[in-house]
Amino acid sequence: MRQQIEALFSALPDGIHEQQLQNFELLLIKGSWGELALARQGAQVLHFRPAGEAPLLWISDCAKAPPAPIRGGVPLCWPWFGDHPSQAGQPAHGVARTARWDWRLQNAGADGVQLRAEPTRNLWSGLEVGLEVRVRGSAIELLLESRNVAQQPVELTQALHSYLAVADVGRIEILGLRDCDYLDKLRDGRRASQDGELRVESALDRVYRHTGVTEVLDPVLQRRLRVAKSGSGSTVVWNPGVGAAGLSDVGMDQQPRFVCVEAANTGLDPVRLAPGESRRIGTVLSVGPLA
Numbered sequence: 001m002r003q004q005i006e007a008l009f010s011a012l013p014d015g016i017h018e019q020q021l022q023n024f025e026l027l028l029i030k031g032s033w034g035e036l037a038l039a040r041q042g043a044q045v046l047h048f049r050p051a052g053e054a055p056l057l058w059i060s061d062c063a064k065a066p067p068a069p070i071r072g073g074v075p076l077c078w079p080w081f082g083d084h085p086s087q088a089g090q091p092a093h094g095v096a097r098t099a100r101w102d103w104r105l106q107n108a109g110a111d112g113v114q115l116r117a118e119p120t121r122n123l124w125s126g127l128e129v130g131l132e133v134r135v136r137g138s139a140i141e142l143l144l145e146s147r148n149v150a151q152q153p154v155e156l157t158q159a160l161h162s163y164l165a166v167a168d169v170g171r172i173e174i175l176g177l178r179d180c181d182y183l184d185k186l187r188d189g190r191r192a193s194q195d196g197e198l199r200v201e202s203a204l205d206r207v208y209r210h211t212g213v214t215e216v217l218d219p220v221l222q223r224r225l226r227v228a229k230s231g232s233g234s235t236v237v238w239n240p241g242v243g244a245a246g247l248s249d250v251g252m253d254q255q256p257r258f259v260c261v262e263a264a265n266t267g268l269d270p271v272r273l274a275p276g277e278s279r280r281i282g283t284v285l286s287v288g289p290l291a
């Protein structure tokens with residue numbers, strides 16, 4: 001899908017274009033600020049390339065057909081992260097990423113664009129959800145808002161599951177998590193503390209107790225990807241390592257090309273909403289020089 005999206009953009013004039021790709025309905029937006037590709041499925045940001053930069057987000061070259069989740073970009077995990085806390089048989093990472101959403105343009109200018117997405121139907125009883133996406137210069141911001149429309153308190157978990165594009169995951173360094181406690185999903189949820197800066201030497205699936213900024217230093221692309229966030233007390237870092245061989249939409253050839261650094265609310269910091277209350281989780285992804 002990545003190659004096709006890049007080819008489509010290179011042939012498009014500036015503007016907003018609706019396009020079908022591998023049976024997914026996409027909005028491709030191009031301006032002097034760069035390129036943005038959005039899917040109706042899951043209100044998923046698939047591709048963001050600021051002018052003069054390489055794409056910030058990785059997207060699979062062999063994505064599964066709809067309605068499977070699209071591997072890459074920024075899937076929305078909502079209203080639960082990972083497995084459903086009590087109901088076996090519910091899909092991993094919730095129902096938002098495979099649902100159909102409507103996009104509405106709110107603003108377009110020389111330095112960016114702003115859109116809002118809402119699901120075409122109620123996704124989960126007692127909860128409403130909406131997404132705002134803003135591009136400004138070399139940064140993209142996502143804000144996911146949940147509102148409790150029930151008569152009782154509601155608890156949810158969620159993630160903005162960013163797949164960051166890197167040249168070689170084995171060579172990156174992830175700053176910002178030093179000394180943070182984490183839960184290691186690959187070791188039965190064992191708790192540990194991050195010793196030094198994080199490197200991805202093998203499969204990694206960790207939930208950090210962390211509210212700050214994370215930076216991914218990429219010595220090959222000579223750039224720094226910054227993940228800032230709000231309303232989030234968990235940062236998830238994931239790369240499947242050799243497990244990628246068993247994922248038909250990754251494979252060992254694509255496994256080194258991304259790392260997921262996700263702004264999240266997990267079991268460590270679930271969101272509790274009183275009746276009528278709403279809350280937002282946000283992330284700003286941006287790119288800058290390494291030095």
Ligand SMILES: O=P(O)(O)OC[C@H]1O[C@@H](O)[C@H](O)[C@@H](O)[C@@H]1O
Nearest residue numbers: 069092093161185205206236238
């Ligand atoms: O394959 P999925 O459902 O998109 O999930 C990918 C990964 O997403 C991460 O956020 C989880 O921590 C991992 O456990 C999971 O494997």
